Amino acid sequence: MQLSVKGVVRRFGPVAALGGVDLDVAEGEFLTILGPSGSGKTTLLKTVAGFEVPDEGAVLLGGEDVTLSPPRRRDMGMVFQNYALFPHMTVAQNVAFPLEMRRRPREEIGRRVEEALRLVELQAFGARLPRQLSGGQQQRVALARAVVFGPRLLLLDEPFGALDRKLREALQLEVRRLQRRLRLTTLFITHDQEEALIMSDRIAVMEGGRIEQVGPPAELYARPATRFVADFLGESNLLEGGLRDGVAAVPGFGGVPLPGSHPPGAVTLLLRPEALRLAADAEAAPCQGRGRVVETIFLGLSAKLRLRMEGGGEVLARVPLRPSSPPPAPEGATMLVGFSPEDVHVVPRR
Numbered sequence: 001m002q003l004s005v006k007g008v009v010r011r012f013g014p015v016a017a018l019g020g021v022d023l024d025v026a027e028g029e030f031l032t033i034l035g036p037s038g039s040g041k042t043t044l045l046k047t048v049a050g051f052e053v054p055d056e057g058a059v060l061l062g063g064e065d066v067t068l069s070p071p072r073r074r075d076m077g078m079v080f081q082n083y084a085l086f087p088h089m090t091v092a093q094n095v096a097f098p099l100e101m102r103r104r105p106r107e108e109i110g111r112r113v114e115e116a117l118r119l120v121e122l123q124a125f126g127a128r129l130p131r132q133l134s135g136g137q138q139q140r141v142a143l144a145r146a147v148v149f150g151p152r153l154l155l156l157d158e159p160f161g162a163l164d165r166k167l168r169e170a171l172q173l174e175v176r177r178l179q180r181r182l183r184l185t186t187l188f189i190t191h192d193q194e195e196a197l198i199m200s201d202r203i204a205v206m207e208g209g210r211i212e213q214v215g216p217p218a219e220l221y222a223r224p225a226t227r228f229v230a231d232f233l234g235e236s237n238l239l240e241g242g243l244r245d246g247v248a249a250v251p252g253f254g255g256v257p258l259p260g261s262h263p264p265g266a267v268t269l270l271l272r273p274e275a276l277r278l279a280a281d282a283e284a285a286p287c288q289g290r291g292r293v294v295e296t297i298f299l300g301l302s303a304k305l306r307l308r309m310e311g312g313g314e315v316l317a318r319v320p321l322r323p324s325s326p327p328p329a330p331e332g333a334t335m336l337v338g339f340s341p342e343d344v345h346v347v348p349r350r
């Protein structure tokens, strides 16, 4: 169901955990709140869930003002990182719990629990106790319990935080498939930018109790609206330069002619590591400089190189590797570094 957060402020003494948040989540959308620790993600989620009452502003669910409704009236499904299952209840009893609370008929409960367990591929585990399951299986039970009653909204707060990487990746895809299949409007919280990029229809980047930018992953990655977003989402080279007549003077690279029109003055240019070309690959690049490799990190599919530019500054380059590629350049090597101005994004200043 459609969710609107309007001008929400939440203060804890002198701290404004939320400093005026506006956010719309469309019906069926998977929206991720991404931000560093302390940026206000959990406070925002709690406000939506009804565990926090905002000092100002409103929360609307399907157009209905629920700002003052208690959590149980909001009909939201929730999964938290440590949202423990009831340890003394079986898996099936855990999943049945929200239906029991709603006093659904026995026959319906049996049918829905079975359906929900099938959705998370745990139909054979109904009789087990939570402690007889792995961490990933427990989170799948929590997920089944969150969706079994057909919630109006699904809230996920770092639900994979405690799991190892492989399991995390498998569950990310599983949650996404389930969310699409049930067309559940979902608010997901993470501080992991990679996870946000993988899962979301849109991402809202939070910092200091405010939303810095909201948009589809590819848009935020390619055209961040602030320096913070550019830096937080993905890896970045943020080059400072002076702009005159459409050409930015960037240390290490000389003049960079910028596409589009920009007022003269100081500019910040974003250049993603994969936009940089090295050595022979850089020969045809319109913007060039020379750099000395100060660090090489082999990553399997690619290599990451940190280069100190002649003329000042450091850049990070990422070069794809094939099985037949020669090993990436060793530390100490000096090489041509180039890029094309089309791959540059001018980060707006505010």
Ligand SMILES: Nc1ncnc2c1ncn2[C@@H]1O[C@H](COP(=O)(O)OP(=O)(O)OP(=O)(O)O)[C@@H](O)[C@H]1O
Residues within 6 Å of the ligand: 012, 015, 016, 017, 035, 036, 037, 038, 039, 040, 041, 042, 043, 044, 191
């Ligand atoms: N109950 C509270 N009392 C006082 N301050 C609080 C309370 N809850 C949150 N805060 C403060 O509000 C700010 C936002 O906290 P919040 O937990 O929402 O951040 P977060 O982005 O979820 O962080 P994390 O990723 O570490 O969970 C922080 O400065 C935090 O210290």
